[in-house]
Amino acid sequence: MNERELRRLSREESLRLLSDVAMGRVVFTMHALPAIQPVNHVIDGGDIIIRTHLGAAITMAVDGHDAVVAYEADAIDPDDHLGWSVIIVGMARLIHDEGDITRYRRLLRPWVSGTTDHLIRIRPELVTGSRLVIFSRAVGPKDP
Amino acid sequence: MNERELRRLSREESLRLLSDVAMGRVVFTMHALPAIQPVNHVIDGGDIIIRTHLGAAITMAVDGHDAVVAYEADAIDPDDHLGWSVIIVGMARLIHDEGDITRYRRLLRPWVSGTTDHLIRIRPELVTGSRLVIFSRAVGPKDP
Secondary structure, three states: OEEEEEEEEOHHHHHHHHHHOOEEEEEEEEOOEEEEEEEEEEEEOOEEEEEEOOHHHHHOOOOOOOEEEEEEEEEEOOOOOOEEEEEEEEEEEEOOOHHHHHHHHHHOOOOOOOOOOEEEEEEEEEEEEEEEEEEEOOOOOOOO | OEEEEEEEEOHHHHHHHHHHOOEEEEEEEEOOEEEEEEEEEEEEOOEEEEEEOOHHHHHOOOOOOOEEEEEEEEEEOOOOOOEEEEEEEEEEEEOOOHHHHHHHHHHOOOOOOOOOOEEEEEEEEEEEEEEEEEEEOOOOOOOO
């Protein structure tokens, strides 16, 4: 008998999966409404680095604190839904260091020509990874 | 010369693209933090119907009002980033009508065996669709 089960992934496994893909979605609040934007990313020293024209909106702290965002990436089969997803919650900050900016701009190409964009560093606080798998449950000879 | 340009899609085109795919991500607030969950969906009468074990958390109104959520789906090439994304902001409500529940449960299969889940209707208020394209800019003989 086949069952579908959601298995939790460790923080290390989750960050490794994230570094294996180039794209995810940053989740933030804009004009007091939930907002989401697909972006590409690199992982550097355990932080998620993204490049987006929404940099100012994403990192705008309402009350002087750092902005809290979520970041999600997944590889899920659209038909059987098997695969993994990783969801991170953490602080987002604009990157100001010139050396970092030069380095990350080389790694992250802009999606659109001729737009102004920013680099953002997301430091993971909560990391939730899960993988949906199918497994065969052993059925004994006396089971129905 | 090839330029990359983000083209805005109409509301109708955006909802059509959404109905062509089976999966998206619902964005909401949980414990005062930004939250996101991959789910599958059907479009019915212009509304987005999703099925998730996070039903109570997603539709929990903090102050007696309906919960405002975002919903995102995309088909973006991980290498060249060409493709489309649709982002919707709207009100989310638990579905209580027994007929609707029976119908939507047939259309939306649970991802995990043996979990309790809810059906949610998201009524789109804001619909933002965009498509990233490459186009060749005509270069005249006198242009550099």
